[in-house]
Structures are given as C-alpha cells and as structure tokens.
Amino acid sequence: MMQDVxxxxxxxxxxxxxxxxxxxxxxxxxxxxxxxxxxxxxxLLDAGAHLAPSIDGAAAAGDVxxxxxxxxEVSGTLLGQPGVAEALRGKTLVQLTTGTPQEARNAxxxxxxxxxxxxxxxxxxxxxxxxxxxCTILYSGSAVPTRRDGxxxxxxxxxxxxxxxRRRCFDA
Ligand SMILES: NC(=O)c1ccc[n+]([C@@H]2O[C@H](COP(=O)([O-])OP(=O)(O)OC[C@H]3O[C@@H](n4cnc5c(N)ncnc54)[C@H](OP(=O)(O)O)[C@@H]3O)[C@@H](O)[C@H]2O)c1
Numbered sequence: 001m002m003q004d005v006x007x008x009x010x011x012x013x014x015x016x017x018x019x020x021x022x023x024x025x026x027x028x029x030x031x032x033x034x035x036x037x038x039x040x041x042x043x044l045l046d047a048g049a050h051l052a053p054s055i056d057g058a059a060a061a062g063d064v065x066x067x068x069x070x071x072x073e074v075s076g077t078l079l080g081q082p083g084v085a086e087a088l089r090g091k092t093l094v095q096l097t098t099g100t101p102q103e104a105r106n107a108x109x110x111x112x113x114x115x116x117x118x119x120x121x122x123x124x125x126x127x128x129x130x131x132x133x134x135c136t137i138l139y140s141g142s143a144v145p146t147r148r149d150g151x152x153x154x155x156x157x158x159x160x161x162x163x164x165x166r167r168r169c170f171d172a
Contacts, residue, residue: 006030009062011055011078012097013040017068019127020096025049026131032061056083059091068096072103076110085114092117096137108141118142 008024010017013035021044024031033041034052041051052058055078059065065088069075075097079085093116095107104120111118121139129135 007032007062008064008066009033009052009058010066010068011035011058012068013037013044014068014070015127016096016123016130018044019130020066020068021049022047023131032058034058054083055079055081056087059084059087062091064092064094066094066096070097072097072099072107075107079110085110085116088116089114090116092119094119094121094139095141096121096123098122104141112142 007030009032010021010024011034013021013033017035018040021031021033025044025047031044031049032052033044033049034055034057035041038051041049045051050061052061067075067079069078075095079093088111093111095104095118099107107120108118119139119141121137123130124136124138125132125134
C-alpha cells in the first residue's frame with residue numbers, strides 16, 4: 001500500500017519540519033515544501049525537494065499534506081487561505097503541530113467540512129530523532145489507518161513507513 005503514496009507535501013520548515021522533510025527525502029519520495037521564510041528550504045532543494053510557490057500549490061502537489069508549525073493559530077490561518085481547502089479535498093491532511101485536544105477536534109471538524117481526511121499527531125521526539133526506529137508519533141483522527149481505503153493507506157504510509165514511527169492510536 002505504501003506505493004500508493006509517492007508525493008508528500010510539507011508546510012513548515014522550522015527545526016521539526018525540516019527534520020520531517022529530510023526523513024521523507026531519505027525514503028526517496030517526491031517532496032514539495034512551503035515555508036514562510038523560503039530560504040530555509042535551500043538545503044532541502046539541494047537534496048531534491050521542490051519548492052511550492054504557495055500553500056495551495058503545495059496542497060495540490062502532494063497525495064498527503066503534512067503541516068508542522070508553531071501553533072494551531074498559525075496553522076488555521078495558513079489552511080484558511082484561498083484555494084487550500086479545495087486543493088485538499090479528498091486527500092489526507094496530517095497535522096503535526098502541537099496543540100490541545102480541542103484544537104485537534106476543531107481542526108478535524110474543519111477538515112470534515114471540506115471533505116479532507118484528517119490525522120492529528122504529537123511527535124514524541126527531538127528533531128534529531130525523526131526518522132529513527134525509536135521515534136514515536138501519537139496520532140488519531142478520521143484517517144487513522146485501520147480501514148483499507150486510500151486515505152488510510154496514505155496516512156499509514158506517512159506515519160509508519162516514511163518516518164519509521166511506531167504506531168500508537170488513541171482517542172483524542
Ligand atoms: N522542536 C522539537 O523538539 C519539537 C518536538 C515535538 C513537537 N514539536 C512541535 O513541532 C512544531 C514545530 O516546531 P519547531 O521546533 O519546528 O518550531 P520552529 O523551529 O520555531 O518552527 C516554527 C515554524 O512555524 C512557522 N511559522 C511561525 N509563525 C508563522 C506565521 N505567522 N506564518 C507562517 N509560518 C509561521 C515558521 O516559519 P518561519 O521559518 O518562516 O519562521 C516555522 O516553519 C511545534 O508545534 C512544536 O511544538 C517540536
């Protein structure tokens with residue numbers, strides 16, 4: 001099933017987002033990135049990533065959009081920009097920004113409203129540990145990979161194969 005997901009897009013290239021990006025590239029998958037400060041993408045472009053011209057462009061480019069930003073307020077502002085929800089319709093959004101359970105529920109409600117499959121994760125690692133077998137990401141949401149459809153295999157691929165995480169499902 002992991003072959004279903006070849007293209008990953010990533011919004012947010014801070015310390016953690018950049019570590020996630022390197023993990024995706026290390027797995028050999030096409031990666032499109034967007035960051036407010038575009039200069040942070042430079043080392044990733046050298047490693048084969050593509051710089052998306054906009055957030056909706058990044059959303060359109062990937063089978064899955066991973067987002068890792070300072071907080072949900074920033075995340076909500078960026079996802080709310082024109083064209084982003086439309087570009088994500090029918091795809092999977094993986095939210096790895098730290099927040100509260102209520103923020104996760106609100107984000108999932110937004111995704112459901114726009115027919116976007118949703119996964120919310122909490123990274124139990126420093127950036128240096130991302131991609132290692134010991135890295136654990138707790139996650140929950142409508143795209144939890146327990147069903148055998150496209151969205152779930154996409155989420156599964158991101159969390160279990162691309163990042164080599166151990167799976168921990170919980171009810172947020
Ligand atoms: N670092 C860790 O050890 C760690 C561990 C577990 C979880 N996390 C979580 O991962 C998330 C990212 O952490 P990080 O360490 O990567 O933080 P960071 O290095 O401070 O990066 C923050 C990211 O958010 C972006 N951002 C902030 N304000 C923005 C705005 N107004 N508009 C657009 N983009 C904005 C930044 O863009 P610019 O580059 O343009 O500033 C950058 O991409 C956080 O939710 C954090 O809690 C981090």
